[in-house]
Amino acid sequence: MIPKLELHLHLEGAAPPALIRDLAARRHIDISGIFDERGRYKFTDFAGFLAVYEAATSVLQSPEDYARLTRAVLEDSADQGVVYAETFLSPDFCGGGDLSAWRDYLAAIEEAAAQCAAQGGPELRGILTCVRHFGPERAKRAALCAAETAGRFVTGFGMGGDETVGAQKDYAWSFDCAREAGLGLTTHAGEWRGPQEIRDALQDLGVTRIGHGVRAIEDLALVDELAERGITLEVCPGSNIALGLYPDLRHHPISELDRRGVKVTISTDDPPFFHTSLTREYEGLHAAFDWDEGQFMRLGHTALDAAFCDTDTKARILKKLESTA
Template identity: 35%
Template sequence: MTATGAGGVRPLRDVSQLPKAHLHLHFTGSMRHGTLLELAERDGIVLPDSLVEDWPPQLSAADEKGWFRFQRLYDVARSVLRTPEDVRRLVLEAAEDDVRDGGRWLEIQVDPSGYAARFGGITAFTDLVLDCVRDASERTGLAIAVVIAANRTRHPLDARTLARLAAQYAGRGVVGFGLSNDERRGSTADFEGAFRIARRADLLLVPHGGELRGPDHVRQCLDSLGAHRLGHGVRSVEDPALLERIVAAGVALEVCPTSNVSLGVYSDLTSVPLPLLLAAGATVALGADDPLLFGSRLAGQYATMRAAHDLDDTTLARLAEMSFEASRAPSDVVAAARRDIAAWLA
């Protein structure tokens, strides 16, 4: 990380200048804290203390009560989005923040059903998001795509509706289909039909798994849903045979270190098993998950893992390369990023 010579200690390379693809960022969770406060004040929405003076909140998802508290804060934050211009602002600021952190490609994940009532239905809201994405991309230079995600606490038929919606927009800004919320809820196999619809549309299949539940649930995501990437997937490390299967299949893991610690999956950042995943040959893309609730954005994931595991800059550059390998970024974006990653390392 540092080098000592006649000139003394060489400073660490700036991780915010390292080109990255961001593959695990939730829509409302990308909101700036200041924007949350401003929009809430505008409409007289009373926020809980944990989203105001006690921010970022102290969270845990070790039990159902802890996850309920996390979800309640997320729902409160979503409630401040009242107008199309609020949505446009959120997307633009998320893009600006990623660019500041070295982002070159963003796949932002959204469940349109969570916003449908206020914005005219799931199709109208998806149209709005894609328009905002195009605008933000033009204004910031960040290439952006959308992953539509179903909520596993809702009926699997709702997920099929969202999968058909995602398929309708495949090739027009939507690149993937996911499954989010508390992975301990519902039956993963029940969502197989939705993922079959998405697979036929050649969408990336990116369910959450392997964070709040262990290796057995990761197998379900692979066997029932045909996952191309796993949202989190970090607990695959607990089963060497499973991890070997993941590596052989080229299934990427969207590892979100500050999220893992904030939700109580690991006690501290040094316990996040990133070195073990890398040593096994896993493809890993670091992501911020929900910066609004966890208080850390994209570059922060690289910085914390560098500090926690004494990662050298070659390893950080490799992590950045893998984030593009696991993405649906266009070939020209990937080629330019590879050149600039090499330049950062040189």
């Protein structure tokens, strides 16, 4: 039960299949095709994953649904020993990008998160995201929702979705809007496109964190730049392997990136989709690279330093980390 921090977790992507099936049945929505014979999410490639993800998300239709989802995700996180997490939330899925509707969804999510924290569960913060394959104009609506609700809970802005669509610079307006609102910035890059995509994210969007970023290893000059600039990578090893970027953990670059001085953190991305958990990630990294408790604690402090939360929150989480040191 090493205390853990997670910085790269999609809220809908963490939805237990049983929860999604229950909501679908209540609304008489047939999404049976997205599950395998064991009741797990099924897909064969990244495009299929996105389709299944959006089908599962389609049954989440009210603030109450998202409150229930938040509680379920945080209960599972607590079982993994998580003390702090940041989750990606898209106003596109929570009210269709309408600010008034988004406020209702946010209130329900935030209340559920506060209740879980009061009961000893993880502290949660939200990173609002635009969806890359929905295009730059819809991204602006997401950014405005982020800027208008920035505060204690909404602390960051980012971009997910299909990395092969468009260019990072197409979304510069949205990131500038979020920056002016004081939000931390991150974006998915270096997962499906190579090192240049990471360079573009740093240059065109001015992010301090990169979602995934693992293909930086293909350009050692970029690796050195990431280390020198203190850019944090939100690495999700199980996700990368499930989607076929690497055959297994021993071939995954997280250890080499860490050895070369890049700030890396450990996350699950969309855990039930990739049949993983944060505990399983830790166990796999221990087996593959012989990482011990000291290494995991060091990476926990790296995650805390990079977290998009205020200093008081960081001080509370630090005490939880140090209490087991």
